[in-house]
Structures are given as C-alpha cells and as structure tokens.
Amino acid sequence: MFYSMYGHVEGLARRLKKGVDGVEGVEVVLYRMLEMLSAEILQQTRVSPKDDGIPVITAEDLALADGVLFGFLMRWGQHR
C-alpha cells in the first residue's frame, strides 16, 4: 500500500510488485492510501492524476494480506 503525489513512490511500488511477483507462491496486490487532500489543494499543487486501476485500500483488504509493504513520501518531515 502506498501514497504518492507525483508518481515516484508509485513507480517504486510497481517495481517492487514486479520483483516480488517473481517469488513462487506469492502474489502482490497494489493498493493506494485514501487521499486526504482536497480537490482544490490537489489542483494547486499540480498532483499527478491517479491510476484508477489501483484501488484505495480498506481495512478488509488489509486483513486478507499475509504481509504488507508500506510506501509513502515525506512532506516537511512528516506524513499525515
């Protein structure tokens, strides 16, 4: 599961999936974290459009996973 504003973290997640999917018996499913920024802020900060093919994760999705890799960017020293 990841959060990405400008695609760098998403690119890392896609590459991780490519690598880990090569492990026998393991399947990686990509999810994004819920967007917390308003549409206005997203427009002002020129955030990249999101790929609708990657769903937003739910608590139920998390419970199905045997393992979770987290990916998120740093913004002013913190992630909220």
Ligand SMILES: Cc1cc2nc3c(=O)[nH]c(=O)nc-3n(C[C@H](O)[C@H](O)[C@H](O)COP(=O)(O)O)c2cc1C
């Ligand atoms: C507003 C803003 C604040 C940032 N603050 C930090 C920071 O405090 N520390 C850091 O290491 N990187 C910081 N960065 C860099 C991002 O974490 C980094 O570019 C990240 O790869 C962006 O990921 P994304 O392209 O998936 O959104 C900041 C970037 C932005 C746009």
